Amino acid sequence: MIPRVRFAHLPTPIEPLPRLGAALGGARLWVKRDDLTGLAGGGNKTRKLEYILAEAQANGARTLITVGAVQSNHCRQTAALAARYGLGCILVLSGEREDQPSGNVLLDRLFGAEIIYCAAEERNQVLQQVFEEAWVAGKRPYLIPLGASTPVGAFGYVTAFEEFLNQGVEVDWIVVASSSAGTQAGLMLAALKAGWAGKILGISIDHPAAELQLRVAELVNEAAERIGSKIHCQPVDVMVNDQYLGKGYGIPSSEEIEAIRLFARYEGLLLDPVYTGRAAAALIDLIRKGYFKPQERILFWHTGGTPALFAERYRLLLAE
Ligand SMILES: *Cc1c(COP(=O)(O)O)cnc(C)c1O
Numbered sequence: 001m002i003p004r005v006r007f008a009h010l011p012t013p014i015e016p017l018p019r020l021g022a023a024l025g026g027a028r029l030w031v032k033r034d035d036l037t038g039l040a041g042g043g044n045k046t047r048k049l050e051y052i053l054a055e056a057q058a059n060g061a062r063t064l065i066t067v068g069a070v071q072s073n074h075c076r077q078t079a080a081l082a083a084r085y086g087l088g089c090i091l092v093l094s095g096e097r098e099d100q101p102s103g104n105v106l107l108d109r110l111f112g113a114e115i116i117y118c119a120a121e122e123r124n125q126v127l128q129q130v131f132e133e134a135w136v137a138g139k140r141p142y143l144i145p146l147g148a149s150t151p152v153g154a155f156g157y158v159t160a161f162e163e164f165l166n167q168g169v170e171v172d173w174i175v176v177a178s179s180s181a182g183t184q185a186g187l188m189l190a191a192l193k194a195g196w197a198g199k200i201l202g203i204s205i206d207h208p209a210a211e212l213q214l215r216v217a218e219l220v221n222e223a224a225e226r227i228g229s230k231i232h233c234q235p236v237d238v239m240v241n242d243q244y245l246g247k248g249y250g251i252p253s254s255e256e257i258e259a260i261r262l263f264a265r266y267e268g269l270l271l272d273p274v275y276t277g278r279a280a281a282a283l284i285d286l287i288r289k290g291y292f293k294p295q296e297r298i299l300f301w302h303t304g305g306t307p308a309l310f311a312e313r314y315r316l317l318l319a320e
Pocket of ligand 1: 022043044045073147149177178179180182183184226272275276302303305306
């Protein structure tokens with residue numbers, strides 16, 4: 001058993017998407033609402049942080065340090081977690097500092113996190129330096145890597161998949177946004193353990209397929225080892241589609257904005273402009289192209305991120 005601190009709001013509901021499905025020619029769609037996991041806006045990092053916090057506590061941590069892009073959901077969820085457990089929080093954010101903090105950054109500030117801005121190229125170096133300074137200052141820092149995608153963090157999605165199985169909604173496909181690989185790796189490990197017959201398709205947000213497949217497979221194998229499982233997966237076993245990278249990370253295409261509108265107008269649901277908007281645009285395109293068989297049931301695994309809708313840089317784009 002991997003130690004875990006429980007604070008997530010679980011189980012998250014699985015809901016049908018009948019109006020969206022009909023609008024897409026009769027697709028059979030469900031959504032797993034991991035936008036409702038808790039920690040100030042929810043999202044997939046909450047599940048991973050249940051395991052990461054247990055590890056941090058075992059290490060005597062008094063300060064959580066983590067890293068991400070300016071509108072990082074992972075950083076916002078970590079800042080909320082630190083506030084809730086009385087820990088310090090330092091965030092290293094790559095990208096432009098906004099004159100008026102908005103979206104996730106506004107929340108980071110509200111939770112009292114210390115924010116350090118840097119350029120993407122120097123991010124790891126700055127992170128290391130910040131950690132060493134915090135250590136020397138006696139803050140007992142604990143470093144959470146990008147996206148909390150460690151073998152331990154991936155267990156958040158091992159138990160998430162088990163939760164999904166227990167909910168008894170049978171589907172043929174799970175479609176999920178995939179970036180730092182921990183979410184897809186956790187789902188895959190649990191699916192392999194359970195001998196699940198369906199397919200898990202990761203929509204790459206910002207990496208070529210080969211890179212992401214390799215990272216997912218590594219995490220599956222490292223996590224399997226921790227629980228003494230013999231499961232071993234190869235990169236080719238990992239289903240990744242990298243045809244939707246568009247102009248890059250955090251730059252929504254018109255198809256992504258359409259996907260966000262379709263979810264909003266047919267189902268009253270919010271997606272986000274970086275991850276779930278991209279994954280949903282891919283899902284919709286694949287449905288329209290006939291990638292899935294007509295009778296196949298598809299679960300869109302919502303990974304959260306909705307506070308980014310209120311980021312300065314996306315607001316106008318979405319309001320048109
Ligand atoms: C971090 C994040 C993802 C990607 O999950 P990984 O485990 O990093 O692959 C997807 N959606 C949202 C909203 C996220 O914040």
